[in-house]
Amino acid sequence: MKNYDLVIVGGGPAGLAAAVAARDEGLQDILIIERDHELGGILNQCIHNGFGLHTFKEELTGPEYAQRFIDQVLERGIDYKLNTMVMDIAPDKTITAMNSTDGMFTIPAKAVVLAMGCRERSRGALNIPGYRPAGIFSAGTAQRLVNMEGYMPGRRVVILGSGDIGLIMARRMTLEGAEVLVVAELMPYSGGLKRNIVQCLDDFGIPLKLSHTVVDIEGKERVEGITIAEVGPDRKPIPGTEIHYDCDTLLLSCGLIPENELSSNSGVELSPITSGPIVNDSLETSIDGVFACGNVLHVHDLVDFVSQEATQAGKNAARYILQGKKESGRKLEILPVDGVRYTVPKYIRPDDMEDTVTVRFRVGDVYKNKAIATYFGDTQISKRKKQVMAPGEMEQVVITKKQLSEYPDISNITIKIEEA
Amino acid sequence: MEERHLTCIGCPMGCQITVKMEGGEVKEVTGNTCKRGDDYARKEVTNPTRIVTSTVRVTGGHLNMVSCKTKTDIPKGKIFDIAKALESVEVAAPVKIGDVVMANVCDTGVDVIATKNIRAV
Numbered sequence: 224m225k226n227y228d229l230v231i232v233g234g235g236p237a238g239l240a241a242a243v244a245a246r247d248e249g250l251q252d253i254l255i256i257e258r259d260h261e262l263g264g265i266l267n268q269c270i271h272n273g274f275g276l277h278t279f280k281e282e283l284t285g286p287e288y289a290q291r292f293i294d295q296v297l298e299r300g301i302d303y304k305l306n307t308m309v310m311d312i313a314p315d316k317t318i319t320a321m322n323s324t325d326g327m328f329t330i331p332a333k334a335v336v337l338a339m340g341c342r343e344r345s346r347g348a349l350n351i352p353g354y355r356p357a358g359i360f361s362a363g364t365a366q367r368l369v370n371m372e373g374y375m376p377g378r379r380v381v382i383l384g385s386g387d388i389g390l391i392m393a394r395r396m397t398l399e400g401a402e403v404l405v406v407a408e409l410m411p412y413s414g415g416l417k418r419n420i421v422q423c424l425d426d427f428g429i430p431l432k433l434s435h436t437v438v439d440i441e442g443k444e445r446v447e448g449i450t451i452a453e454v455g456p457d458r459k460p461i462p463g464t465e466i467h468y469d470c471d472t473l474l475l476s477c478g479l480i481p482e483n484e485l486s487s488n489s490g491v492e493l494s495p496i497t498s499g500p501i502v503n504d505s506l507e508t509s510i511d512g513v514f515a516c517g518n519v520l521h522v523h524d525l526v527d528f529v530s531q532e533a534t535q536a537g538k539n540a541a542r543y544i545l546q547g548k549k550e551s552g553r554k555l556e557i558l559p560v561d562g563v564r565y566t567v568p569k570y571i572r573p574d575d576m577e578d579t580v581t582v583r584f585r586v587g588d589v590y591k592n593k594a595i596a597t598y599f600g601d602t603q604i605s606k607r608k609k610q611v612m613a614p615g616e617m618e619q620v621v622i623t624k625k626q627l628s629e630y631p632d633i634s635n636i637t638i639k640i641e642e643a
Numbered sequence: 644m645e646e647r648h649l650t651c652i653g654c655p656m657g658c659q660i661t662v663k664m665e666g667g668e669v670k671e672v673t674g675n676t677c678k679r680g681d682d683y684a685r686k687e688v689t690n691p692t693r694i695v696t697s698t699v700r701v702t703g704g705h706l707n708m709v710s711c712k713t714k715t716d717i718p719k720g721k722i723f724d725i726a727k728a729l730e731s732v733e734v735a736a737p738v739k740i741g742d743v744v745m746a747n748v749c750d751t752g753v754d755v756i757a758t759k760n761i762r763a764v
Contacts, residue, residue, distance in 0.1 A: 261705075270710035270758065271696045276654040276679075284696055286710050286759035287740055370698055373708045398697060398726040417650045417657035422693065426719065610659060 224328045227254040227302070228544050230318045231537075232309050232485065233338035235264020237517025239292035240530040241336045241537030246299045248541035254330065255296070255303035256320055262296065262303060263289030264340060266526065268367045271391055273418070277527035288526060312337075312489040316512055334512040334540040337486055337500065338533065341479040341518040343388070349477055351383075353440030356447075362388040362476035369395060377472025381449040382406045383437050385413040385420075387524070389476020394423035403427070404468045407435040407451045409458060412589045414478065414615045416524060437473070438465060446471050479522045489513065496565040497521040503554060503570040504580045505539040506532065511548060514540045521567050521583070524617050528583065535577075550575040555627075555636055562586050562593075562640030564614075571636065573627045583619045586612045586640060594643040595620060600633035608643045644670065649687055653679040660684045692716035695725045696758070699744055704736030704761035711744045712758050717751045724749045736763040 229245055231238045234257030242255050261267065266274070269285030276282055279291065296303065307322040316335050321327040343361040360368075360376050366388060368374040378401050382389045385408040393403045406424060411434050413420055424431050432451065438460050439450040453464035481499040483491075491500045492509035499520040500508040507514050516536035517529040551574040557566045566584040590612040597605045597620050604626060612618060620638055644665050651658040656676065662684050663671040672684045686692055694716050698708040717725060725748050732745050738761040745755040 267759070270698060270712075272694050272712060273652075273654060282654070282694070284710060284712055284758040290740055290760060370710060371706060371708060373698070373700065398695075398722070417659075418652040418654075421650045421657075422652045426693070426722075616657070 224325065224330065225302075226252070227330055228252040228333045229254070229336065229540055230330055230332040230334075231255045231336040231338055232312070232318075233257065233264065233340055233517075233519070234259070234262040234303055234305070235338065235340050235517065236266055236289065236292060236526050236529050237340070237519070237533040237536075238264070238336065238338035239289070239296055240533035241338055241514075241516055241540070242301050242303075243292065243295045243299065244534040244537030245336075245541040246301055248538050248545070250541035250544060253301050255301065256307050256309050256318070257303060257305050258308045260306055262293045262305070265363070268363070268370045269391075270370045271395075274526050277525070278530055285526075292530070309485060312485050312513075314490045314510060316510075333544045334514065336533075336536050336540050337483075337491075337508070337513065337515040337519050338517050338536075339482045339485065339519040341481045341522050343475070344478045344480060346475060349383075349475065351437050351440065353437075354443055356440070356442040356445050358442070358446030358471050359440070359473045359475070362386065362392045362474045365392050365474050366395070369399060375399060375401065376474075377401060377446075377470070379404060379468075379470040380472045380474060381437075381451070381468050381470050382474045382476060383451075384408060384475055384477035385415050385431060385433075386476035386478060387415040387419050389474060390415045390419040390423040392474055392476070393429050394427060397427050397429070401472075403429050404470055405429070405451070406431045407437065408433050409436045409454060409477075410434070412613055412615070414476075416615060436460065440473060446473055449473055479518065481519045481522065483519060486515070486519070491515075494565060494569070497567065499567075501570075502568045503572055504568045504576045505572070506536040506568065507539065507543075512540070512543050514543075521565070524615070528617070531581070532583075555633065557582060558635050558637045559584060560637060560639045562588060562590060563595075563638050566638060571622065571627070573624070573631075576624050576627070578625070579621050579623050581619050581621050582638065583617055584638065585614055585617055587614060589613045590640055592643050593640050596639055596641050597622070598637040598639075599627065599630040600635070602630065606641075612640070647688055649684055651675060651680045651683050653677070653683045662688050664688060691719040693719050693722060695722055695755075697726060697729050697755075699729055699732040699734060701738060701761050702733060702735050703763050704738065705764050706761055709734065709738050709744070709761050710758045711755050713748065713751070713753045714756050715753050717748075717753050721749055721751060725751075725755070729755065736761045
């Protein structure tokens with residue numbers, strides 16, 4: 224087995240952009256390892272449009288967006304292995320992987336980019352009562368079946384959860400002739416983007432019931448009916464509010480979780496909030512030379528931001544290999560408070576950071592006419608008013624090296640939601 | 644003056660747009676953060692349109708389905724007709740991004756084009 228300096232785990236949008244950036248930084252020996260039979264990751268099944276407005280200034284579908292990056296990887300002659308599963312990443316960055324032609328093999332990498340993406344929360348993790356018949360799918364599984372394999376999972380559909388994939392699949396299955404009866408959402412607000420509520424539900428008259436959840440699944444062989452009920456502020460079903468639907472299919476779109484089994488086995492420190500690695504401004508994890516980007520780091524709404532983030536991770540991984548690690552060691556923690564749930568990155572190295580660092584985060588509730596405020600120590604640096612903020616939409620703050628250099632004595636940065 | 648409140652679908656930002664109208668004519672568009680939002684709002688209150696994305700069957704390819712889209716937006720009222728028209732379409736591999744899968748779909752003057760490369764196998 225050929226040795227590689229940089230191994231990128233995952234050939235989706237994050238892995239592809241990281242590989243391109245690492246090569247453009249001058250690094251030669253790069254390998255992308257992908258477990259599916261083609262590059263592109265989840266974009267291959269996201270056939271809807273709306274991708275790439277930031278990156279390419281045009282509105283692309285998922286497969287088109289993926290192809291732009293696949294082409295860049297191919298043009299640069301970057302190596303990749305398909306149908307290959309990474310089994311382990313050791314703390315010393317030795318990668319153990321396997322496929323049906325090479326068998327099991329190891330690569331002693333000098334740096335690693337984690338780009339494994341995320342997975343959907345499953346029924347088992349949701350504690351939904353009722354039988355366990357056929358006909359219960361995660362929204363993403365249904366998406367793959369319909370869009371790539373050409374199978375319809377069902378004809379009369381109830382969707383639990385208003386995540387974007389669920390909304391997109393409500394429209395998709397409607398267009399393919401299914402009847403989508405209702406989308407039920409446990410929370411009092413939607414988990415998906417507003418535009419998807421408009422163009423996937425409103426356009427087709429599909430009702431969205433907020434503060435509702437599934438309380439029963441009927442049918443022993445196949446789903447025959449679903450009962451939903453309203454939930455109170457404690458998110459417990461309210462007796463007497465049950466509504467029954469005759470249907471053959473239940474789709475679950477109840478959140479995405481970064482896929483970090485490999486990271487956590489390698490000893491990378493994970494955030495209990497994002498379930499992704501804790502990183503500094505170079506997107507380096509708690510292990511030297513291990514970087515993370517894309518949905519494995521924290522779940523994004525926009526692939527454009529995944530590509531931007533991955534470009535940084537790839538570039539920094541290449542620099543780590545080519546230049547070695549040189550840093551002053553000074554780092555500032557970013558404290559997320561008053562409605563800000565977390566930030567990525569968590570640490571900024573004021574002496575070693577790029578000229579600007581984009582700090583991305585999510586809020587914990589719906590906020591109207593509030594402001595995002597940034598403090599260096601106790602001094603307010605910026606305040607930006609926002610009409611609406613919601614957990615389903617990622618926010619960002621840009622911090623510049625120049626700004627930070629004016630505050631050499633602070634020990635932390637605070638980002639919070641406050642009165643406008 | 645009549646006011647309509649829209650959520651822009653131009654990109655995932657989902658800007659909240661307010662359109663002021665008088666006698667069926669757009670007087671003012673506010674709340675958008677780019678030109679696309681202005682275009683969307685004007686269209687949405689007069690002649691709403693959408694891009695339709697779907698899949699059609701492929702023969703002899705590395706996958707059974709190829710994803711496709713209307714090359715430009717089409718009248719919202721034609722969405723179902725187009726979805727129906729695409730049901731019976733079958734193309735042969737290889738397929739390249741941009742290949743016409745169905746020309747002038749439902750007399751809209753708009754072609755449906757492939758959005759994925761499919762290798763012949």
